[in-house]
Amino acid sequence: MALLSKKDANLILDPLADNNPITIQVLGICSALAITAELKASLVMAISVIFVMGVGNVVISLLRNIIPSKIRIIVQLIVVATLVIIVDQVLKAFAYELSKTLAVFVGLIITNCIIMGRFEAFALGNGLWRSFLDGIGNALGYGVILIIVGFFRELLGSGTLFGIPVLGDPIAKTGLYSTGYENNGFMIIPPAALIVVGVIIWVQRSRNRALIEEN
Amino acid sequence: MLEHVELFFKSIFIDNMVFAVFLGMCSYLAVSKKVSTAVGLGAAVIFVLGVTVPLNWLLDQYLLQEGALTWLGEEYASYDLSFLSFILFIATIATMVQLVEIVVEKFSPSLYNSLGIFLPLIAVNCAILGGSLFMQAREIPSLGLAVNYGISSGIGWFLAILAIAAIREKIRYSKVPPPLRGLGITFIITGLMGIGFQSFGGMLTGGDEAAAEEQAVEVPATQQVEATPETYAPEADKTTTNPEDQTTKAAAEAGEAVSYNDLVKS
Numbered sequence: 001m002a003l004l005s006k007k008d009a010n011l012i013l014d015p016l017a018d019n020n021p022i023t024i025q026v027l028g029i030c031s032a033l034a035i036t037a038e039l040k041a042s043l044v045m046a047i048s049v050i051f052v053m054g055v056g057n058v059v060i061s062l063l064r065n066i067i068p069s070k071i072r073i074i075v076q077l078i079v080v081a082t083l084v085i086i087v088d089q090v091l092k093a094f095a096y097e098l099s100k101t102l103a104v105f106v107g108l109i110i111t112n113c114i115i116m117g118r119f120e121a122f123a124l125g126n127g128l129w130r131s132f133l134d135g136i137g138n139a140l141g142y143g144v145i146l147i148i149v150g151f152f153r154e155l156l157g158s159g160t161l162f163g164i165p166v167l168g169d170p171i172a173k174t175g176l177y178s179t180g181y182e183n184n185g186f187m188i189i190p191p192a193a194l195i196v197v198g199v200i201i202w203v204q205r206s207r208n209r210a211l212i213e214e215n
Numbered sequence: 216m217l218e219h220v221e222l223f224f225k226s227i228f229i230d231n232m233v234f235a236v237f238l239g240m241c242s243y244l245a246v247s248k249k250v251s252t253a254v255g256l257g258a259a260v261i262f263v264l265g266v267t268v269p270l271n272w273l274l275d276q277y278l279l280q281e282g283a284l285t286w287l288g289e290e291y292a293s294y295d296l297s298f299l300s301f302i303l304f305i306a307t308i309a310t311m312v313q314l315v316e317i318v319v320e321k322f323s324p325s326l327y328n329s330l331g332i333f334l335p336l337i338a339v340n341c342a343i344l345g346g347s348l349f350m351q352a353r354e355i356p357s358l359g360l361a362v363n364y365g366i367s368s369g370i371g372w373f374l375a376i377l378a379i380a381a382i383r384e385k386i387r388y389s390k391v392p393p394p395l396r397g398l399g400i401t402f403i404i405t406g407l408m409g410i411g412f413q414s415f416g417g418m419l420t421g422g423d424e425a426a427a428e429e430q431a432v433e434v435p436a437t438q439q440v441e442a443t444p445e446t447y448a449p450e451a452d453k454t455t456t457n458p459e460d461q462t463t464k465a466a467a468e469a470g471e472a473v474s475y476n477d478l479v480k481s
Contacts, residue, residue, distance in 0.1 A: 026398060029240040030341040073338055074309045081302040089298060104348035107301050111341040113241035190235060191409025198395070198402035205394035212393045 011133040015141035018208060021114045022145045023201045028114030033149075033193040035105050040162050042150030044091070044098055045105070046143030050136060052083045052109055053118065057135030060123040067124075076119045077110065084109045114142055149196050157187030219363050222355075226367040228415040232342045233375035234408060236349075239342030243376050244401060253380035254373075256337075261369030263315065263337050264346045267308050268365030269358055271347040274303055304347045312338040342372050379405060 021027045028049075035041045059079050060067075067075050088106045091099040099106065109115070118138050123131040154160055159167040159176075168175015186192055205211045232238045239260070246256045277283055279300050284291035320327045337343060346368050355361050382404055391400050 023398070026244050027241060029244065030237050030345075033237040033240070074306070074313075077305045077309050077338070078302065081305050085298060085301055088301070104345065104352050107304075107348045108238070108341050108345055110301055110305055111339050111344045113339060113341075116339045189410070189413060190237065191406040191413065193237075194402050194406030194409060198399050198406060201399040201402060202392070202395050205399065209394075212396060 008130065008133055011130060012137035012140065015134075015137040016144060017141075017204075018211065020141045020145065020204075021117075021138050022142055022197065023204055024211060025114075025117065027117045028112045028142055029197075030108060030112065033197065034190060035102055036146055036149040036193050036196075037153050037157065037188050037190075038101070038163070039147065039150040039154045041098065041101050042146040043143075044095065045102065046139070046146045048084075048087045048091070048106065049109060049112065049114070049142055050139040052080060052087060053115055053135040053139040054132055055135075056080055056083055056115060057118060057123040057131040058128055060119045061126060061128050061131035064124050072124070073116075076116060080110050080115055114138055145197070145200065148200060149193055152196055153187045153192060156184045157192075159183050219360065222360055222363055223367045226364055227371040227374065228412065230349075230368070230371075231375060231412050232345065232368050232372040233405070234412040236345065238345035239340045239372055242337075242340050243372075243379065243405075244398065247376050247380040247383055247401070250377065250380045250384060253376045257369075257373030257376050259337055260340065260342060260372050261366060263308075263312060263343055264369035264372075265362065265366040266315070267311050267343060268346050268350050268368075269361045270307055270311065271304050272350055272355065272358060272361035274307065275300065275351050279303065300348075300351060305344060308343050308347070309338045342368070375408075378408065 015021055019025065022029060035045050056079055060076060063075070063079075084107065087109070088099070091102070091106060118135060122134045126134070151161070155166070159165060167181070168177045187196075230236065233240065233243055242256060247253050275283070275297075277286065279296045281295035281297065282292050283296075284294045316327075346365055349368075350361055350364055355364055379401065383401065386400065386404075395403070
């Protein structure tokens with residue numbers, strides 16, 4: 001017997017492509033853009049969100065029959081805030097430099113709409129295991145976009161990946177730079193992230209025409 | 216006085232919530248299909264930011280920072296509770312939003328009808344929590360400046376959502392490639408607007424003479440193009456925030472008055 005039934009596997013696979021939280025559901029864009037100038041920061045952010053969403057969805061799913069519906073938003077916020085504090089403290093302890101780069105954006109995971117959106121749409125109405133899978137799946141879908149954006153922005157903007165030069169040395173003019181190639185400083189500034197995501201949406205919807213919006 | 220003016224313009228244009236730090240993008244994209252709804256949400260954001268940033272500033276100063284508990288007694292002076300700031304800030308915001316909703320519903324049903332649906336959305340708008348977190352990270356020194364910061368970053372967000380809503384209303388008549396329709400083109404336009412807003416970067420940092428002059432010419436022009444109906448907002452707010460740097464209570468009231476004006480106008 002397979003580890004996951006087909007229905008359960010879809011919970012993880014759907015958000016990776018055709019139901020991606022960022023490009024289709026329009027959730028969680030805020031933090032997705034600000035920290036993607038470097039691949040490393042994108043990766044750490046993706047892992048943090050996977051942790052918060054997986055655990056958070058399980059907690060909300062366990063509490064779903066106890067929470068009075070009127071105050072559920074506050075309860076959800078408190079659950080997420082607690083998890084985010086854990087992430088923040090761990091980052092400060094083990095990756096201090098990185099936590100400086102991410103700055104307030106770790107805190108902003110609390111108001112990341114993916115998390116609230118999935119709590120509302122899924123964890124409040126489904127069992128523990130399925131909620132867990134849904135959380136992980138959506139966080140992975142979010143992480144994938146983050147990493148794609150981070151990859152292109154760091155590669156084109158600074159010619160490095162994870163801080164390691166891959167295109168040669170821009171000052172000594174080695175590698176690709178010897179042919180006259182220059183880093184595109186435009187990719188480093190924040191608005192470039194929006195344009196990269198716009199292009200990702202363009203590519204995705206050209207490949208899958210069913211996703212095209214009316215207007 | 217001068218620092219108020221500086222902070223005001225800095226948070227509207229240079230550190231614009233949407234274009235410089237991408238806060239509140241979710242509601243920015245979801246609620247910007249029509250200008251009228253965008254104005255409603257924008258006004259609500261100005262109001263909530265204007266209330267929650269000063270409140271969280273007080274929390275930060277007298278409860279969370281290292282040594283903030285000194286007023287309780289000498290033995291508490293070494294306590295540092297700043298790791299609790301996320302949870303306290305978000306609790307303040309959620310409570311305030313709920314409170315504002317109840318008060319508005321009670322005293323101004325018409326305002327509630329136009330604003331009501333947006334208020335729950337605001338609790339999870341990253342711009343609100345972001346405002347408080349940036350206030351903490353930038354170590355804003357006084358309550359007056361915190362009020363100013365809250366309101367002016369709200370105005371920045373308001374301008375951004377108004378501009379994109381106006382563009383999206385017009386873009387319906389343009390021939391956009393089908394895969395880019397809707398979300399895709401909105402992203403790219405926002406990116407281009409963000410690049411435009413980058414040009415405000417040199418506005419207050421000084422720079423060399425020529426660059427400063429260029430900026431000074433550029434600012435009013437862009438403002439007119441992007442936000443013609445809204446130019447009253449920064450001006451109205453400037454006049455109210457200026458005389459208030461000493462009396463902090465008056466500042467809070469003035470802040471509310473400004474956002475109520477915006478609401479009524481909308």
